Amino acid sequence: MFLERLELNDFRSWEQLRLQFEAPLTILAGANGQGKTNILEAVLLLAQTRSPRTGRDSELVRRGQREAVVRGEIRRQRGAAGTVAVALRSDGSKVVKIDGQPVRRLVDAVGALAVVFFGPDELRLVSGGPETRRNYLNGCLGQLSPRYLAALAGYRGVLRQRNQLLRSARERPVGGDLLAAFDDGLAAQAAILMAERCRGVEQLSRHAATAHYELSAGAETLQVTYRPHVSLPAEPDPERLQTAVLEQLARRRDEELRRATTLVGPHRDDLAIRLNEVEARTYGSQGQQRTAALALKMAELRVLSTVLDEPAVLLLDDVLSELDDTRRRQVLALIDETDQVVVTCAQTSGFDERSLARSSLWEVAGGAVVARSSP
Amino acid sequence: MAGYPRAVARLVEALERLPGIGPKSAQRLALWMLRQPSERVTAMAQAFLDAVTQVHLCEVCGFFAETDRCTICADPRREAQLVCVVADARELLAIEQTGQFPGLYHVLGGVLSPLDGIGPEELSVAGLLDRVGGGTIGETILALNPTPEGDTTAAYLARLLKPRGVRVTRPAMGLPVGGELSYADKVTLERALAGRQEL
Ligand SMILES: Nc1ncnc2c1ncn2[C@@H]1O[C@H](COP(=O)(O)OP(=O)(O)OP(=O)(O)O)[C@@H](O)[C@H]1O
Ligand SMILES: [Mg+2]
Ligand SMILES: [Zn+2]
Numbered sequence: 081m082f083l084e085r086l087e088l089n090d091f092r093s094w095e096q097l098r099l100q101f102e103a104p105l106t107i108l109a110g111a112n113g114q115g116k117t118n119i120l121e122a123v124l125l126l127a128q129t130r131s132p133r134t135g136r137d138s139e140l141v142r143r144g145q146r147e148a149v150v151r152g153e154i155r156r157q158r159g160a161a162g163t164v165a166v167a168l169r170s171d172g173s174k175v176v177k178i179d180g181q182p183v184r185r186l187v188d189a190v191g192a193l194a195v196v197f198f199g200p201d202e203l204r205l206v207s208g209g210p211e212t213r214r215n216y217l218n219g220c221l222g223q224l225s226p227r228y229l230a231a232l233a234g235y236r237g238v239l240r241q242r243n244q245l246l247r248s249a250r251e252r253p254v255g256g257d258l259l260a261a262f263d264d265g266l267a268a269q270a271a272i273l274m275a276e277r278c279r280g281v282e283q284l285s286r287h288a289a290t291a292h293y294e295l296s297a298g299a300e301t302l303q304v305t306y307r308p309h310v311s312l313p314a315e316p317d318p319e320r321l322q323t324a325v326l327e328q329l330a331r332r333r334d335e336e337l338r339r340a341t342t343l344v345g346p347h348r349d350d351l352a353i354r355l356n357e358v359e360a361r362t363y364g365s366q367g368q369q370r371t372a373a374l375a376l377k378m379a380e381l382r383v384l385s386t387v388l389d390e391p392a393v394l395l396l397d398d399v400l401s402e403l404d405d406t407r408r409r410q411v412l413a414l415i416d417e418t419d420q421v422v423v424t425c426a427q428t429s430g431f432d433e434r435s436l437a438r439s440s441l442w443e444v445a446g447g448a449v450v451a452r453s454s455p
Numbered sequence: 456m457a458g459y460p461r462a463v464a465r466l467v468e469a470l471e472r473l474p475g476i477g478p479k480s481a482q483r484l485a486l487w488m489l490r491q492p493s494e495r496v497t498a499m500a501q502a503f504l505d506a507v508t509q510v511h512l513c514e515v516c517g518f519f520a521e522t523d524r525c526t527i528c529a530d531p532r533r534e535a536q537l538v539c540v541v542a543d544a545r546e547l548l549a550i551e552q553t554g555q556f557p558g559l560y561h562v563l564g565g566v567l568s569p570l571d572g573i574g575p576e577e578l579s580v581a582g583l584l585d586r587v588g589g590g591t592i593g594e595t596i597l598a599l600n601p602t603p604e605g606d607t608t609a610a611y612l613a614r615l616l617k618p619r620g621v622r623v624t625r626p627a628m629g630l631p632v633g634g635e636l637s638y639a640d641k642v643t644l645e646r647a648l649a650g651r652q653e654l
Contacts, residue, residue, distance in 0.1 A: 238603045244569035257614045258575060261567070265607030 081194060081390055082419045083123060084161075085153040090142040091125075092118035099449060101422075103440040104415055107431070108424045109452070110444030116424035119444070120197065120395045122150045123422070126164045127195040127393075128222070129176050129186045132215060141170045154193050157390040157419070164192045187226045187233070194223055194388055196381045198374075198411075199397035205376055206360050206369040210350040217351065220380045221280035224387050228276045235269040239342055242266050246340045263329045270345045271321035274308055277349065278316050281306040287379035295371050295378075295410055300355050302375055309348035367404075374407060381414065391418040400430050463489065515586070517562035517579050518547055527551075527559060534558045536593040539648075540583065540612065542566050542605070545637040546598060553645045558596075561586065566599060566608040580612070587619050594622040596651055600635050613654045624651040 088097040093115040108116045121131050121140075131140060141148040151165040165177045175182055176189045183189050197219075205212055221228040242262045245254060285304040292302035306312075310328045313320040328344040329336075336343050353360045353372055360372050385391040400408050400423065412435045415421050428441060441452045458464065463485060470481040488496055512518070513525035520526070527533060537558030541547050547560050563578045575581075586592060595616055599605035613623045626636075627650035636644065 234603045238607065241567075241569050241604070241607070248569060248574075255575070258567075258611060261607050261611030261614060264610035265603055268606060269603055 081393055082155045083152050083393055084155050087151040088122050089149040090145040091122050091148040091150050092140060103438055105435055105439035106422045107439050107441045108444050109428050114444045116444050117397050120397050123195055123395060124197055125150055125166050126152045127193045129189050137168045137174055138170050138172050140168055146170050187229045190226050194384050194392035195395055196392050197395045198377045198399055202377055203370055203373050205373040206353050213351040214349060223384055231273040231276050235273045238265045238269050239347055242342050246336055249337055250340055263326060267322045267325040270325045271318040273346045274321050275318055277306055283383050284379050287382045288375050291378035292375035295375055302372055303354040305352045307350040307352040394418050394421045396423040398424055400425055516560045518544060518560060535591050538592050539596045539598050541598050549637040553641050555645050566604045568604055587621055592621055597625050623654045625654055626651050
């Protein structure tokens with residue numbers, strides 16, 4: 081998969097930008113605050129119809145403007161070329177078009193462009209809090225299947241409703257039947273999401289183990305497992321999962337009412353990451369944690385590429401400078417597994433000859449992107 | 456600077472309040488009306504007035520009615536022991552279109568949504584329980600959209616209805632998950648109702 085053309089209009093810091101990608105590796109080099117990450121974010125927006133950098137789409141519209149439009153032309157190994165466009169208004173409304181046709185549900189846009197994003201936050205996948213790993217999981221599995229996204233949206237929907245109900249219970253008592261109905265609703269959606277996660281993590285985990293084996297030259301084994309907040313029944317089918325969630329909810333009912341929020345469910349899930357059988361988050365060295373994080377991102381790339389039957393686009397935001405020589409070479413070697421890698425960096429010194437030979441080197445400065453002839 | 460005469464400006468303003476009509480469309484509609492023969496516009500205005508003055512909600516089921524009861528509730532051929540519970544009139548009409556449903560309806564007026572301030576009191580839940588309390592109803596079909604909100608509302612109603620000794624069912628699967636009943640085609644809807652399942 082290759083993103084051939086990218087157009088930004090009033091997106092973040094960019095008033096108007098037109099990029100034509102050609103080389104397997106594009107290097108966007110420039111000083112801080114020039115808008116490099118904004119460009120990668122626009123590509124992510126096309127792939128996922130939302131930005132992981134912000135919960136509010138209106139932030140993506142250039143300050144003082146009414147509407148941001150991002151458009152991309154995609155060439156595929158299989159199937160016809162296509163376009164994806166996302167228009168965001170400052171009032172929060174959004175229109176997504178695939179090949180010029182508006183999509184009714186955002187889920188329908190998934191898969192038109194597949195990308196894997198690796199930035200400084202992902203370097204903290206192992207060392208950071210559960211939320212970073214949940215975001216990773218959602219980003220990964222969400223691109224894999226529309227079913228996952230539907231499950232996630234369904235769960236978030238009832239969760240918001242149930243939290244509001246718990247908050248309102250502070251002002252006036254809520255009937256037991258009403259709360260119980262929201263327990264049922266939450267448990268039903270939770271079961272679907274948890275079942276999806278069970279399945280998805282299994283796939284990811286196999287790829288992560290292989291990737292880590294390669295990265296560490298066989299010295300370490302990486303074990304990634306799903307760590308659900310509600311412990312899994314022996315047979316994790318939806319019915320038993322639902323019962324397990326309901327049991328937990330019943331147990332923590334009083335505490336939930338006191339704290340006026342939902343304390344049980346997959347919104348508190350995590351991934352367990354172990355290196356040679358010990359918890360990497362607590363016992364891993366910084367280098368080990370980063371290698372494991374890298375393995376997780378490689379796993380994402382490979383799972384996605386397997387499912388699509390062609391490689392996803394890899395976006396690397398400012399991570400190369402934070403890796404040692406060996407790791408950097410290993411990351412750049414991923415160019416061989418993909419059709420397209422786009423990298424942002426402050427300096428271009430870290431690239432080897434082989435990568436540079438296959439790259440377009442672009443300078444990002446003063447609201448423009450210009451080709452630099454030699455590094 | 457000259458603008459529209461006041462009466463026209465008021466017309467534009469009124470039309471703008473219609474759902475889905477912005478200022479531009481409102482102006483277009485107003486200018487069109489002003490070009491029509493006056494009988495036509497009078498007939499339209501009368502239609503508006505008639506609708507809001509002559510139509511209210513059926514005291515039994517909550518559907519539109521011109522007398523105390525809607526034509527469905529007043530029809531002695533309908534089976535009073537079977538009641539189909541829907542969120543709003545659109546779903547009722549979609550089911551009526553199949554021509555296959557022999558029972559009566561109950562229009563809730565929405566689904567539970569704490570975020571929108573919609574609880575049981577905002578819906579005609581009490582009315583439904585009263586009807587069931589009357590003793591003639593043997594089965595309630597909860598024909599709510601298969602969305603998380605629809606599911607939760609169905610779970611709530613099932614909790615209240617079952618202890619009162621009525622059969623509680625939901626239309627069978629086959630309706631697309633997250634889809635809307637009123638968009639389902641006749642055949643799908645007919646099949647879903649025929650193959651309803653016990654909750
Ligand atoms: N909605 C917006 N409207 C206008 N400018 C914005 C908007 N959102 C972000 N910016 C600007 O974009 C700039 C940041 O761009 P970006 O994060 O892409 O920089 P960068 O080149 O990646 O820098 P670094 O090397 O520090 O990561 C900031 O100057 C910020 O003010
Ligand atoms: Mg940046
Ligand atoms: Zn009626």
